Amino acid sequence: MQMTQALHTTSTLTDPHAGLAQGRAIAVKCRAITKSYGTGDNVVRALRGIDLDIAEGELIMLVGPSGCGKTTLISVIAGVLDRDGGECVVFGQDYEKLNSTERARFRAQNIGFVFQSFNLIPTLSIAENVSVPLLIQGKGRHAALREAEAMLDRVGLGKRVKDLPQKLSGGQQQRVAIARALVHHPRLVVCDEPTSALDAATGEVVMKLLRQVAVESGRALVVVTHDQRIFRYADRIAALDDGHIERIVTDAKDLQH
């Protein structure tokens, strides 16, 4: 793929830098991250020492079987889950050094979220849904709505700003969710299974949009997915298994080996 030509060629290393494009600033640096759930005999070790770097302007996918630790890793990177050990620095900021209020403020400023089930508030219009990150940042309602409508226009929903989410198709709702994730210009966007609830064609549209965001604005995108159809949109793919990164590749074909 053309977009991956800028990156180093295929690698199957577990080196956190594996396949990372040269000359780009590091957005996320994870070292030896561990995370367990439960206690005693019921302990589940979800992450067993993850090392991963993510560059600005990069779209990286986290793939692997259910229970391999993808969601846990994305939660730690997004700062919504405390790790047990290791280091996770996002744009030079270690979450551990922030209290809960500072961490919430950091997320509000720097991170956009796209969820598998969209999580759009059903009683709000789509423009109001998209304006939420701006309101969290403290912007005025009218200004936030104006920016939200402009962002909805960019994702092709400019004429439906007053509609409620349930009036839209699944693909349209995901585009609203993407608009919400981007409206406050975050530097990192985390996407959890963004295409799993969509048909193939709609999934393509959504991924093109996300890809465009990464390339155009230099944001880092982390996408958790099972959907092999969209692997080709990734700059790199990190395959996880049993809490480890098994390999990091730049070409999906290398995952077969």
Added chain:
Amino acid sequence: MYLLALKMLFGDMAKLFGILMGVTLAALVITQQGAIFCGIMTRSFSIISDMPAVDIWVMDPKVQFVDDNKPMQETERYRVSSVAGVAWAVPLYKGNLRARLDNGIFQNCIVLGLDDSSLVGGPIEMIEGALGDLRRADGVVVDVVGATGRLAKPPPPGSPPGTPGTPVKVGDTLELNDRRAIVVGICKTTRAFQNQPIVFTTYTRAMSFAPRERKLMSFVLVKAKEGEDQQTLCQRINRGTGLAAYTQAQFKWMSVEYFLKYTGIPINFGIAVGLGFLIGTIITGFMFYSFTLDNIRFLGTLKAMGTSNNTLTGMVLLQAIAVAVIGFGIGSGIATLFGQSTSDTALAFNLIWQLLVVAGGAVVTICMLAAMLSLKRVLSLESAVVFKG
């Protein structure tokens, strides 16, 4: 964010209706039962309220409330008159006498014997006749509720059930304790606690109606001289005569205290109000918590996106206050309409502003308790839950 919180609340009409049901029910029960309780308590001192010209009530020291009759010798009136600061002092007879109706049935009445010359303590509003007509031979004035109700002449035999009796009118004759009394006027009074007919007459005539006893004067009604401190005058009367003297407000409160202390009324109403509070709390708490659970994914999303716990707390509290205000408005509104519709009936209903404050406070408490339950869930919410599909 707070506007969004309200939109979330008002967007889910089914849940909102359920929450409002609980709040409204609580507000209605607390306000309505409370107002009836206040109405009954107000009626316990209706005779005192209906004599606004009287500053101080003087009575036997053993009297506990307005209906507690411990007669005094008539000479006490003159002793009270002689106390410095007293403008005038007049006797009042208050007793329960039996009136014989046309059908032979006896009906208990409250008879008030007013000072013959001044007629102090007479009804404020005359519907028929004049208060001065009491000076006519055998004259009595009857309150309109008694005249149209318990003292009314029974319908002729063979009348369909429910046919109202013929109200007593001016010129009719009553038999009070085997003595003739002629109705010379119909008046309006505040309904009494026992809802008995009230018959006004002169003090001297009341003495003739009442069974002969050594002491018959129930109270001495006192007007303080201009500029005289009523409280000080009460103490002076007490010191000078050995009788108990109370201001209007003190005597009213003394009567209320008696009912609060020695009757089951406060317990019965307290139970009803308590049940309203409890049921309101349970319904509201359950519905509000259910509403929060329905929205937990969205609250988690807001939390993940950077909404602070303080803002989330503010959003939930705002939702709780919104339902409290609306529910209280509807509940107290219904209670007020109920009061309006029963204003001319035997039902005691007195919706005082203090009761609205108490009911409003109770409703806010209910909603805050419901909000606390929900907040516990929201604040302990792990924002990573939003990635769990």
